[in-house]
Amino acid sequence: MRHIKRLPAPQILVEKQEEWTQKFLLSNNPRPDSSKYAHREIREALNAMSMHKCFYCERKLKGITQEVDHYVEVAEAREKAFAWENLYLACSDCNRKLSNRSIPNSETLDPCMHPDEEIMQHITFEDEMVLSLNGSDKGLQTIKKYKLDSQQLDYLRLKQRQYFTDLLLRIKDNQIKENRKHLIPAELFALNRFRQAENPFSLMFKVLLSKHLPR
Numbered sequence: 001m002r003h004i005k006r007l008p009a010p011q012i013l014v015e016k017q018e019e020w021t022q023k024f025l026l027s028n029n030p031r032p033d034s035s036k037y038a039h040r041e042i043r044e045a046l047n048a049m050s051m052h053k054c055f056y057c058e059r060k061l062k063g064i065t066q067e068v069d070h071y072v073e074v075a076e077a078r079e080k081a082f083a084w085e086n087l088y089l090a091c092s093d094c095n096r097k098l099s100n101r102s103i104p105n106s107e108t109l110d111p112c113m114h115p116d117e118e119i120m121q122h123i124t125f126e127d128e129m130v131l132s133l134n135g136s137d138k139g140l141q142t143i144k145k146y147k148l149d150s151q152q153l154d155y156l157r158l159k160q161r162q163y164f165t166d167l168l169l170r171i172k173d174n175q176i177k178e179n180r181k182h183l184i185p186a187e188l189f190a191l192n193r194f195r196q197a198e199n200p201f202s203l204m205f206k207v208l209l210s211k212h213l214p215r
């Protein structure tokens, strides 16, 4: 999970949100129409915000099912079914999160509200394993709600860490060959790329690199 800055609402919502909401509130449908709340323009705007990653687990969504998620569930707040601030982008795994009744949003981190510094006060990484920092309840509940410690996510984070380790090895190789201890700008740039928001699991690298390579 990494902080996501919300962009302005897409045009389709500016024009239709009120009409869609009123119709839905007057209907008996338990669920809003996904062709509306997950309209192409809305998905594109959410993708632009998260740089094509799941808001919760930070996996890249290219080639996998992406879903528009209601942060506050529709069953809890029907009036938020088409509210821009309530629409998040999730992979199908994270969208099967534990419901608000079992773990309310107030007990978890919110990628659209909490800055990275705050997220990092609750969530940390040991190798590719996600952990709550100093037993933080908020960290623990966030990991539990979105199942951030699933076997599949461990595997995907391990793979990304492998690219990082390969790069580190190449850098060490060059340092030995060239008999130097410092990093040259190109190496710093390559290492820093891992913690940039467009890359998968960038918070893990932000945590990892902050220990070795302070900005």
Ligand SMILES: [Zn+2]
Residues within 6 Å of the ligand: 054, 055, 056, 057, 058, 059, 090, 091, 092, 093, 094, 095
């Ligand atoms: Zn996810």
